[in-house]
Amino acid sequence: MAPKYTLKYFNLRGLGEPLRFLFAYGGIEYEDVRFSFEEWPALKGSMPYGKAPVIETDGEVLHQTMAMGRYLARQLKLTGGDDWEAMLCDMAIDTVTDFRLQIVGYHYEKDESLKAQKKEVLFNETIPYYLEKFDADVKKNDGHFVRGKLTWADLVIVAIFEMLQDMLQVNFTEKYSNLKGIMDKVLALPQIKEWVEKRPKTNY
Template sequence: MAGKTPMEEAQVDSIYDEYKDFMAEIKPYFLIVIGMEKGDKAKLEKEVVIPARDKHVPAIEKFLAKSGSGYLVGKSVTWADLVISDSLATWETFVPSFLDGHSEVKKFVERIRELPNIKKWISERNMPQYKLTYFDIYGLGEGARLLFHQAGVKFDDNRIKREDWPALKPKTPFGQLPLLEVDGEVLAQSTAIYRYLGRQFGLAGKTPMEEAQVDSIFDVYRDLDEELRPFLYALNGEKEGDKDKLKKEVFIPAREKYFPAFEKFLAKSGSEYLVGKSLTWADIVISDAFAIWETLVPDFLSGYPELKKFVERVRELPNIKKWISERPKSLY
């Protein structure tokens, strides 16, 4: 990517040296933008940035015109195309009018940034760095994992061992897991994490009312989950209990109390989802929880065919289905 001939290599060096001169002239403005120095940005933009632009950018236009290829030198992309186009694009974020009056240079920048590998990297480098910390079980962490996989967003799936928890616990905000770290910022509480990721990934509802309805149906789910907890503890061996008695006296009444609410939401939406016409984080978290319950209690959804169809439908979404097939298995 240095040029196809010694002369092209030299021309690449020359246009980049010209660009370095340009950047040196507008560096005082840059230092103010990034907070390293104080100064009058508006004044520097007028007295430094714009004059430097009008002095140096025509040289870039001349190189583009001479090559006739869309690149600065020769007929193929060089390292100077990549570095200069990215720098100019960054400057457009500082000064939106940075390339006004220089349409060919603007087209050049856009063209380079549309190269497949460049475009892919630009989309990835601007994404937050996510780290999810939870135990190596489904529990309260699996909902967040599913949201990441449905959105196709990379994250650090930090699964800790039970024996490591006592040392980590005092360092957490509330002495609980899961924890989500976003560029170093820590967020605790599973529902807060689901809601945050839902908003980040466009899975929170399309209107403020839909967002509130998503919250409301998930609050109903949490009430159900709380009532079922004694039965769950008996099933997974965390606590002693008469499973048959708890199923009859805890599970069945809770199911009859809460499941109609979920079916009402499905009927009201008139779609395949609980709220509105599109998938939300509540669909993903609730459907997975119900599916896990079905592995513990095969008749968990008996008598509620629409709810069962909903669970199956969400789990057939390609990204969800793929993760379910790959994820480490857990009892609950």
């Protein structure tokens, strides 16, 4: 019997959305449990290492978004055709994680003077630098992030890009046609399109 999954995360897309994209793509049934920031202090102690998202399945509590994503991707045969392509998927996703952490660090900065300094660097240097390279990677890989084929890297990165754009209220693809192409391609997949249309509306 297939394992039953429960995903627990904030009522956000955030780091839960890459997992939701994978569940949706694979047609994997799961319970999407969401909680508020106000509820989090009471829940934090029950989470491995005090972090979310987590997936509960078969009496186990799993954590670390990309480890869980990699597990789901292997079930769905989305890690590429061999170990080298699996590594390329990991490399692309880890690079986007570096990018995401810089944006999130800016977004949640509480010191307004420090935030202003971070904003200048982020918008004038960091974002253009990464987007140019990501765009070149997609072009080199024939419209995908790895070897011209759909992998979990595409699903995860598009989910993260979509979230980050809404967090910053910017458009990552306006000047980058290859990035626009892969985002459009993933969001047009029937399973992903259906999920995006029905998912709860959140800011990011």
